[in-house]
Amino acid sequence: MNRLPLSAQVAAVLLPFAFLPLVDRNAYHLDLMTNVGIYVLLAMGLNVVVGFTGLLNLGYAAFFAIGAYTYALLNLHTGCPFWWGLPAAGITAMLFGFVIGLPSIRVRGDYLAITTLGFGEIVRITFNNLDDWTGGPNGLLGIDRPVFFGFRFSVNATPYYYLTLALVAVTAYLLFRMIRSKFGRALVAIREDELAAGCMGIPALQVKLVSFGISAFIAGIAGAVFAAKQTIVTPDSFDFVLSVLILAMVVLGGMGNIWGVALGALVLGVLPELLRGFAAYRMLLFGLIMILMMIFRPQGMLGGQLIRRELGRRPKEGSDGAA
Amino acid sequence: MEGALDLFLQQLLNGLTIGMIYALIALGYTMVYGVIQLINFAHGEVFMAGAYLAMTALVFFGTLATPLPVWAVFAAVVLFSVVGSAALGAGIERVAYKPLRGSPKLTALITSIGMSFFLQNAVMLVYGAKEQSVPDIFPAGRLEAGPLSVSLLQGVIFAVSIGLMVLLTRFVRHTRTGKALRALAQDPDTARLMGVSVDSMIRLTFVLGSALAAVGGALFGMYYGSVNFHDGYLAGLKAFTAAVFGGIGSIPGAMIGGILLGIFEAMGAGYLSAEWKDVFAFVLLGAVLIFKPSGLLGENVPEKV
Numbered sequence: 118m119n120r121l122p123l124s125a126q127v128a129a130v131l132l133p134f135a136f137l138p139l140v141d142r143n144a145y146h147l148d149l150m151t152n153v154g155i156y157v158l159l160a161m162g163l164n165v166v167v168g169f170t171g172l173l174n175l176g177y178a179a180f181f182a183i184g185a186y187t188y189a190l191l192n193l194h195t196g197c198p199f200w201w202g203l204p205a206a207g208i209t210a211m212l213f214g215f216v217i218g219l220p221s222i223r224v225r226g227d228y229l230a231i232t233t234l235g236f237g238e239i240v241r242i243t244f245n246n247l248d249d250w251t252g253g254p255n256g257l258l259g260i261d262r263p264v265f266f267g268f269r270f271s272v273n274a275t276p277y278y279y280l281t282l283a284l285v286a287v288t289a290y291l292l293f294r295m296i297r298s299k300f301g302r303a304l305v306a307i308r309e310d311e312l313a314a315g316c317m318g319i320p321a322l323q324v325k326l327v328s329f330g331i332s333a334f335i336a337g338i339a340g341a342v343f344a345a346k347q348t349i350v351t352p353d354s355f356d357f358v359l360s361v362l363i364l365a366m367v368v369l370g371g372m373g374n375i376w377g378v379a380l381g382a383l384v385l386g387v388l389p390e391l392l393r394g395f396a397a398y399r400m401l402l403f404g405l406i407m408i409l410m411m412i413f414r415p416q417g418m419l420g421g422q423l424i425r426r427e428l429g430r431r432p433k434e435g436s437d438g439a440a
Numbered sequence: 441m442e443g444a445l446d447l448f449l450q451q452l453l454n455g456l457t458i459g460m461i462y463a464l465i466a467l468g469y470t471m472v473y474g475v476i477q478l479i480n481f482a483h484g485e486v487f488m489a490g491a492y493l494a495m496t497a498l499v500f501f502g503t504l505a506t507p508l509p510v511w512a513v514f515a516a517v518v519l520f521s522v523v524g525s526a527a528l529g530a531g532i533e534r535v536a537y538k539p540l541r542g543s544p545k546l547t548a549l550i551t552s553i554g555m556s557f558f559l560q561n562a563v564m565l566v567y568g569a570k571e572q573s574v575p576d577i578f579p580a581g582r583l584e585a586g587p588l589s590v591s592l593l594q595g596v597i598f599a600v601s602i603g604l605m606v607l608l609t610r611f612v613r614h615t616r617t618g619k620a621l622r623a624l625a626q627d628p629d630t631a632r633l634m635g636v637s638v639d640s641m642i643r644l645t646f647v648l649g650s651a652l653a654a655v656g657g658a659l660f661g662m663y664y665g666s667v668n669f670h671d672g673y674l675a676g677l678k679a680f681t682a683a684v685f686g687g688i689g690s691i692p693g694a695m696i697g698g699i700l701l702g703i704f705e706a707m708g709a710g711y712l713s714a715e716w717k718d719v720f721a722f723v724l725l726g727a728v729l730i731f732k733p734s735g736l737l738g739e740n741v742p743e744k745v
Contacts, residue, residue: 404561
């Protein structure tokens with residue numbers, strides 16, 4: 118399979134999913150799978166920062182929120198159609214990504230995680246409190262659905278399903294291209310040893326900022342799709358729980374493994390529906406998965422050779438101490 | 441003018457009260473960070489568990505046919521909460537963090553986030569998602585000192601918190617075990633060579649931190665009159681902010697950071713906007729992390745190469 122060109126590999130993996138609406142006509146299933154598609158986008162986006170660059174972002178839902186609100190506000194105030202709102206949402210989220218990436222110049226890994234968490238909360242509270250702009254806790258309603266060459270999207274999830282599937286395909290393709298490029302290797306080099314990467318002439322600061330920007334861009338795109346699908350956005354859709362849920366998907370699938378995190382999103386997106394009777398135990402389960410994966414299989418379900426050295430247990434050594 | 445001064449003093453007292461509780465929680469963050477460089481995300485949940493245990497004990501004492509004296513009830517409630525939470529803290533360390541010694545920081549941090557989620561939802565499943573009200577045991581009287589007036593409970597919060605902080609400081613400074621703790625924080629390998637039992641010292645750190653958080657949780661529940669399963673998240677984050685503000689790893693830093701954060705928040709809520717209260721803490725956290733990561737009293741440790 119590795120001999121196939123990349124575009125064919127991506128198509129081969131995703132093609133079976135294109136037949137789903139033909140086989141399964143249950144509207145509820147398709148709606149669920151569309152949401153899973155949005156999770157896959159988010160997991161792939163978060164993976165850029167957490168998996169490739171090795172920086173923990175605990176406020177990722179904020180970029181998703183910024184994307185959703187960008188499209189919602191543009192659409193409601195200017196009537197901007199979805200296809201313009203989509204890139205605008207991505208770019209706006211990306212700009213915030215650069216800003217939030219800035220502290221990574223100065224602060225260490227674990228501190229950066231907390232800074233991003235604080236940012237996520239600030240964004241959510243801001244959307245909640247700016248009543249005049251964002252409708253406060255009630256959110257924004259009546260966002261237009263996309264129109265595709267005259268075809269109007271409706272409550273039916275099928276067109277949204279194909280839209281997210283197409284976005285997942287494009288994102289996966291571009292991420293594979295990225296990680297195999299010089300820039301991708303620079304990200305991994307920074308993750309493995311920032312000092313050594315710097316000595317090799319990698320401009321660590323710029324590279325980290327760009328990775329934050331790319332990651333935020335993907336979340337922004339996912340946010341616009343989410344807003345267009347729900348036609349309503351409220352601040353409580355974008356809380357810390359969502360940020361941790363996406364992180365759990367990345368951890369489960371395997372940090373740094375593109376198909377892995379997509380699988381993680383699929384599993385954690387579908388699993389709660391299969392365990393309907395255990396709905397209350399959902400979050401308990403996510404917490405447990407994160408603990409168990411870190412202790413027993415830090416490289417995730419699919420793992421990744423790249424990440425193994427960083428996450429695998431090291432023999433007790435030198436002055437690194439216990440952490 | 442009189443009114444303005446009164447408002448100021450009242451906000452100051454409110455800020456001091458909640459600040460004391462932040463300080464009690466912040467001590468656990470800072471001590472754990474000091475010995476194993478882990479941001480123990482689950483610490484806020486230990487605090488929350490302490491509040492729930494105290495609530496459970498208070499409800500139990502409320503059902504007794506012959507009521508016990510207030511002080512006996514208070515002592516028993518706090519003790520129950522402390523013992524339960526300390527066991528929880530030690531258990532968390534044993535199950536989730538001990539297997540990860542020597543692995544990268546992010547691994548343990550993600551584990552602690554998972555643990556935090558697990559505990560939050562476990563408590564929610566046991567007690568339900570609704571807020572639980574905490575019975576009031578203190579009489580309504582107020583302590584007056586000139587223009588200042590505090591409720592009896594506020595007085596208790598001040599006395600208990602300051603007493604515990606003094607005790608902790610004396611313990612860490614003047615006992616053999618305290619010396620071992622400081623040695624471990626300074627250099628784990630040398631401490632081990634000098635005969636410090638690293639495992640039991642780390643366990644002790646978790647026990648002490650959890651016990652202090654449990655006292656904070658019990659006082660928090662009584663002060664606000666209710667507990668909720670996600671109280672630990674926000675209070676924990678603010679206490680972490682306080683620990684960073686004071687200088688993570690520094691015990692007096694956590695105390696000062698907690699008290700100052702409580703005062704900032706109360707002043708912000710009183711004079712600027714109560715709606716944005718939570719944002720102040722996060723903005724402060726971001727600003728400290730970016731501009732002065734070593735905090736007020738922390739040492740400036742250069743990144744090890």
